[in-house]
Amino acid sequence: MDRTAGKVMSMREAVAAFVHDGDTVSLEGFTHLIPTAAGHEIIRQGRRDLTVVRMTADIVVDQMLAAGCVTRLVSSFVGNSSAGSLGELRRRIEHADPEPLAFEEYSHYGMICRYLAGSQRLPFYPLRSYAGSDLPSVSPGIRKVASPYPAADGSTEQIYVVPPVNPDVTIIHAQRADRRGNTQIWGLTGIQAEAVYAAEKAVVVVEELVSDEVVRADPNRTLVPAHAVDAVVLCPRGAHPSFAQGYYDRDNAFYRAWSAISKDPVRLREWLAEWVYGTADHAEYVTRLGEEFWAGLAVGEALSEPVNYGRRL
Amino acid sequence: MSEERTKTTGAVTSSELLSVVAARELAGRRTVFAGIGLPTLAAELAHLTVAPEIEVVYESGVCGAHPSHLPETIADAVLITGAEAVLSMPALFGCVLQGGHIDVGFLGAAQIDRWGSLNTSVIGEWASPAVRLPGSGGAVEVMANAREVFVVMRRHTPRSFAGELDFCTTPGPDRALADGIRPFGAGVTRVITELGVLARDGVGDELRLVAVHPGVTVEQVRAATGWELKVADAVTTVEPPTDAELRLLRDDVDPHRVYLR
Numbered sequence: 001m002d003r004t005a006g007k008v009m010s011m012r013e014a015v016a017a018f019v020h021d022g023d024t025v026s027l028e029g030f031t032h033l034i035p036t037a038a039g040h041e042i043i044r045q046g047r048r049d050l051t052v053v054r055m056t057a058d059i060v061v062d063q064m065l066a067a068g069c070v071t072r073l074v075s076s077f078v079g080n081s082s083a084g085s086l087g088e089l090r091r092r093i094e095h096a097d098p099e100p101l102a103f104e105e106y107s108h109y110g111m112i113c114r115y116l117a118g119s120q121r122l123p124f125y126p127l128r129s130y131a132g133s134d135l136p137s138v139s140p141g142i143r144k145v146a147s148p149y150p151a152a153d154g155s156t157e158q159i160y161v162v163p164p165v166n167p168d169v170t171i172i173h174a175q176r177a178d179r180r181g182n183t184q185i186w187g188l189t190g191i192q193a194e195a196v197y198a199a200e201k202a203v204v205v206v207e208e209l210v211s212d213e214v215v216r217a218d219p220n221r222t223l224v225p226a227h228a229v230d231a232v233v234l235c236p237r238g239a240h241p242s243f244a245q246g247y248y249d250r251d252n253a254f255y256r257a258w259s260a261i262s263k264d265p266v267r268l269r270e271w272l273a274e275w276v277y278g279t280a281d282h283a284e285y286v287t288r289l290g291e292e293f294w295a296g297l298a299v300g301e302a303l304s305e306p307v308n309y310g311r312r313l
Numbered sequence: 314m315s316e317e318r319t320k321t322t323g324a325v326t327s328s329e330l331l332s333v334v335a336a337r338e339l340a341g342r343r344t345v346f347a348g349i350g351l352p353t354l355a356a357e358l359a360h361l362t363v364a365p366e367i368e369v370v371y372e373s374g375v376c377g378a379h380p381s382h383l384p385e386t387i388a389d390a391v392l393i394t395g396a397e398a399v400l401s402m403p404a405l406f407g408c409v410l411q412g413g414h415i416d417v418g419f420l421g422a423a424q425i426d427r428w429g430s431l432n433t434s435v436i437g438e439w440a441s442p443a444v445r446l447p448g449s450g451g452a453v454e455v456m457a458n459a460r461e462v463f464v465v466m467r468r469h470t471p472r473s474f475a476g477e478l479d480f481c482t483t484p485g486p487d488r489a490l491a492d493g494i495r496p497f498g499a500g501v502t503r504v505i506t507e508l509g510v511l512a513r514d515g516v517g518d519e520l521r522l523v524a525v526h527p528g529v530t531v532e533q534v535r536a537a538t539g540w541e542l543k544v545a546d547a548v549t550t551v552e553p554p555t556d557a558e559l560r561l562l563r564d565d566v567d568p569h570r571v572y573l574r
Binding site: 245249299 | 348352372373374375385386387388389390393394395401402403406407410411430434439440441442443444445446448449450451452453454457458480481482483485486487488489490491492493494496497498515
């Protein structure tokens, strides 16, 4: 069977095929390579009743909340980076306005361990967190067990564990992939690989689709191999307002602006109408921002030294 | 340093004051886990003064950063280019932090209690809060796994220095012990505020006032604290930032005033 068959597709096709109403959807990217364009397409297609799993729930999650796509959120940080608040998320949690939001609150390593358990088909994952915290009382997935092995002093050690997370689909953004889905990421690599392996299906959105030879010239840079990927979507600048190392910089001004935009529900919905519902796809969003705007986020070159993989003589 | 006292020409801002005091406390420390903002300034200033060997580990996974510009976020691209290492989340949180390689973790909070436990989740009831705050991030892990924790609190009020936390996101070691789990580190050992410095040694120890800024009285700090604050036998006065420290902070660490405002 041809392993490349039908993997490369448009964002519209990928979201239509892999994101369904009621699904658990993981969107990962730790401040770097946030799959914003994928979130926008989920909004355009009007998905409902999603459980969103994301360590740092930030702008794209606030937008999906405002669009009415999400009923449950699993996260370890719900803020607009260091730039302020998420207006819609706060209205949903503080006032159930316009509807309640079910929230499962973890810490970063708790989320990481949930992905590790999910990706490795383990029933739970232990971590040295949560002792004495109020988090287990509100997120009952966090439980305490006795270690089956005696501690050095012979005593029985108690340890907290978290349950696996197995999303229906994980969507990540990456610098590049080949047509089979071998995905290369550099810079901050976060939890993307584990989030992909934890999921039933995985969609990889890339800045560049490259030849097999480019990938195979540097196999260590492949973070997610083809066998874990179901769809490859070419979507340049699809991580805006976050950044793609070596491609474009973070749009810090937009992060700062979002606190004010999201604070006013009318203004937030006007923003969605203009920039998400009012664009056919991400290419139109990119065009509408304009070349002058993108020039402001351009980055210069800082090339790595090539390594020698060697070749049998 | 006393011969280089600040001249009145450059009034010291609270950000500068907190950064300078935090930097001095980093003397002799080797690895610091820091977020962006004042901890970054403190660590950078410490690197130029009292702790030349200090290594900052960022929550995004960057170790040994050599940024060309002051980073605006923990994941700023300038932290990655030229860094000594960039780690995945499981390696950073699992091996570096939980593995016990961090000397000092810097944390902030909306509320802190006398044992150094922190609330960054909610003001009010968790299920229907008056204010939903960002939550833990990696704070639970920093507290559980760093040898000690420094907390920088911009506001010192009875509401933020709370007799009882609205919610305990990040427990100190005393709460861990009460939950039947032996803590690894000392928990919060320093709290740096606009009024002074509180200190704590480890399990079983309450925060106590050890130093006040010039012009601040012990009574003022007591009144601003939401519990009966213990006071050290000899409360010292914090040495004001020196010209040399301020020059480094303003000219070398944050010349574009990303954080110093």
